[in-house]
Amino acid sequence: MVTASSIMKNSISEKVLIYGILLFWTFICLFPIYWTATTSFKTAASVTQGLLIPWIDFEPSWKGWRNLGFSPDTIFTESNPREEFLARFFNTALISSCASGLAVILGSFAAYGLSRFNYKFGFMRNPDISFFFLSQLILPPVVLALPVLVLYRELDLLDTHIGMILLYTLTVLPIVIWIMRDQFNAVPIELEEAALVDGASVWVSFFKIVLPIVIPGIASAFILCLILCWNEYFLAALITSTDAKTMPVMVASQISSQSIKWWNMAAISAALCLPLIVAAIFLERYIVKGMAAGAIKG
Amino acid sequence: MSEVKSIERDPLYVVAPSIVSPATKRAGKILVWSTFLLMLIIGLIQTLHTFEKIDFGFSNWRPVLYSYILWAIAIGYSRVLIYGEKGKRNLFIFPAVMFIISIVIFPMLFGLYISFTDWNLSSLDGRKFNGLDNFYQMMSDPYYWNALKNMIYYVLAVLVEFAIAFLLAMLLNSQIRGRKFFRIAFLIPLMLSPVAVSWMVGKSMLEQRFGPVANLGRYLGWETPTFFSSPEIARLTMMCMDAWTFIPLMIIMLLAGLQALPKEVLEAAKVDGANKWTMFKNIIFPIMLPVSLTTLVIRIIFKLKLADIIIIVTAGGPGGATDSVTSFIVREYRDRSNVGYGTLLSFVYLILIIIFMTILIRFVNRWLQRAA
Numbered sequence: 001m002v003t004a005s006s007i008m009k010n011s012i013s014e015k016v017l018i019y020g021i022l023l024f025w026t027f028i029c030l031f032p033i034y035w036t037a038t039t040s041f042k043t044a045a046s047v048t049q050g051l052l053i054p055w056i057d058f059e060p061s062w063k064g065w066r067n068l069g070f071s072p073d074t075i076f077t078e079s080n081p082r083e084e085f086l087a088r089f090f091n092t093a094l095i096s097s098c099a100s101g102l103a104v105i106l107g108s109f110a111a112y113g114l115s116r117f118n119y120k121f122g123f124m125r126n127p128d129i130s131f132f133f134l135s136q137l138i139l140p141p142v143v144l145a146l147p148v149l150v151l152y153r154e155l156d157l158l159d160t161h162i163g164m165i166l167l168y169t170l171t172v173l174p175i176v177i178w179i180m181r182d183q184f185n186a187v188p189i190e191l192e193e194a195a196l197v198d199g200a201s202v203w204v205s206f207f208k209i210v211l212p213i214v215i216p217g218i219a220s221a222f223i224l225c226l227i228l229c230w231n232e233y234f235l236a237a238l239i240t241s242t243d244a245k246t247m248p249v250m251v252a253s254q255i256s257s258q259s260i261k262w263w264n265m266a267a268i269s270a271a272l273c274l275p276l277i278v279a280a281i282f283l284e285r286y287i288v289k290g291m292a293a294g295a296i297k298g
Numbered sequence: 299m300s301e302v303k304s305i306e307r308d309p310l311y312v313v314a315p316s317i318v319s320p321a322t323k324r325a326g327k328i329l330v331w332s333t334f335l336l337m338l339i340i341g342l343i344q345t346l347h348t349f350e351k352i353d354f355g356f357s358n359w360r361p362v363l364y365s366y367i368l369w370a371i372a373i374g375y376s377r378v379l380i381y382g383e384k385g386k387r388n389l390f391i392f393p394a395v396m397f398i399i400s401i402v403i404f405p406m407l408f409g410l411y412i413s414f415t416d417w418n419l420s421s422l423d424g425r426k427f428n429g430l431d432n433f434y435q436m437m438s439d440p441y442y443w444n445a446l447k448n449m450i451y452y453v454l455a456v457l458v459e460f461a462i463a464f465l466l467a468m469l470l471n472s473q474i475r476g477r478k479f480f481r482i483a484f485l486i487p488l489m490l491s492p493v494a495v496s497w498m499v500g501k502s503m504l505e506q507r508f509g510p511v512a513n514l515g516r517y518l519g520w521e522t523p524t525f526f527s528s529p530e531i532a533r534l535t536m537m538c539m540d541a542w543t544f545i546p547l548m549i550i551m552l553l554a555g556l557q558a559l560p561k562e563v564l565e566a567a568k569v570d571g572a573n574k575w576t577m578f579k580n581i582i583f584p585i586m587l588p589v590s591l592t593t594l595v596i597r598i599i600f601k602l603k604l605a606d607i608i609i610i611v612t613a614g615g616p617g618g619a620t621d622s623v624t625s626f627i628v629r630e631y632r633d634r635s636n637v638g639y640g641t642l643l644s645f646v647y648l649i650l651i652i653i654f655m656t657i658l659i660r661f662v663n664r665w666l667q668r669a670a
Contacts, residue, residue, distance in 0.1 A: 018469050025466055026483040028542070032498045033486065035510060039502065048508050106394045113390025116310040121395075129391065136398060138655055140603045142624040143644045144402065146637050147409030150419075156358040170401045173394065189310050196310075202386055231491035233606045234624070248493040252610050255497050262502060269494045276489040284482050287489075291547060292554030 040266035064263030096229030099168030107176030115184040183217035220290035326379030337365035413642035463548035488546035492606035500611035529619030555589030
């Protein structure tokens, strides 16, 4: 006999279990960030004692941020580490936004073409061309890295922004095509047919009619690419040395050279992560949309 | 007429009057050939200059690159000149195809060549063709096989990640408050740079003297909480760190699938008195199968590229126990700067990946067809 109270009890314990697991995982996800943020305000003594809570366990200090030139007393003075940091920040921003932009342009055109016209390149039909694009995703970067390294040396593209942009565009292009193909397939063809009957060319109808409809899809593809490029380390570590060095490369070199200065490393790591955490909070909808795009259609 | 028949109708099909005059057609062909010739001449000058047959030339190969780009643009433009409206349609995919061919296919062909050479970038001798020597060296290189074996472990860890991600996605999809907060919190690890994660988790939290995780381990009774000294534990630690970063991706994809489940079917099953477990086993899991398999395949693709955190945190140690193929090749290149051998290793890896992925995808498709 199932009574009302037993159902109630059952559902309450179930609720506790669900929220317990969710909160536990939230803790796992967020604790490293909390740890890094607090460590960046610790002094050597509070680091080695493994203290956790600011103001109660230890007194926060600006030491880590001062070394980086971002503490209140150094922010308006000359600071070489800050110059260095900002230069890397600017490099990363420039390279990743250019690469994402280029990938979105090339990828949207290709995805639109594949969703609207039948192509034939030799033996390759549309499904083969799609596969050709998407198969680039499987290619591990290490296969390209060494030949590209040597080719770039001959072409004088090593350690240049344009060289990095081209490589990054390549790594994210398949993802853009994947997302945008679904987006274009969802736009009814009748809209463009009407425009074409009225005498517009395919390119005019693409820009005037289709593009405005898929802007949200383009935005989520762009944001996803931006994040991937922003975090990329492997190729940047091989190709760049001084001029085009990106932030992950700078942080990685600091990790190996001065891992004892915890407050410093924590400040740099926090600075590297901060833009992405902000992006996650405000652009979550777009990021999730981009990543979920492939899952549903399969 | 037969031409029109052989190509099936485009999804977007309009009879467009597209008459191209012979003069325009000729202009298009001249454009392509003249730019091609220009590239050939510049390339020839540069080749002769490099081999010191002639003393004028350019300091690097960039002019050849510029003429190549010019040629590519000319080909694209000539499509429109020669084929009219049909050429404009080709122009949609032409840039992307051309881009990938230039940046992937050319370096790959070049790489295929250098994988049969002995080429030390730092020495002045340049490259020497050495046939299959690199291949024989690979066959007797225990560290490479060890790295491949590690990759098998790493890929198998995906199944555990999948189970965790599925559970969390199910919970996120249930009737809970604050879903938006949990979704953002769960997403954050994926957003962080692997480099930052390496320091935040690998170097500081797992620090054996005063890292919080080590402290927790000591509190729970583990006397010497070291995470990178014994091979098994080191590998497990790397798996956990990688899982931490990528479980969010799987959660997002699985959650998208769960939200698309047909509500009526679930309601009907509930009315019929199915309990949670039978509902999961007989309804949710079978319907989710395509999404689950897609998620797994994508996750495995990312897993096969695993390198950053290993390079930074352990550099493959202890004794190669955490090496992935990529991190091993990078070390091989850094230590001996031997481009030829490294390239051969990466090509062998690529071939293995292609074989593995082909089998996997075929297997997945067969499974899906049987399930449907």
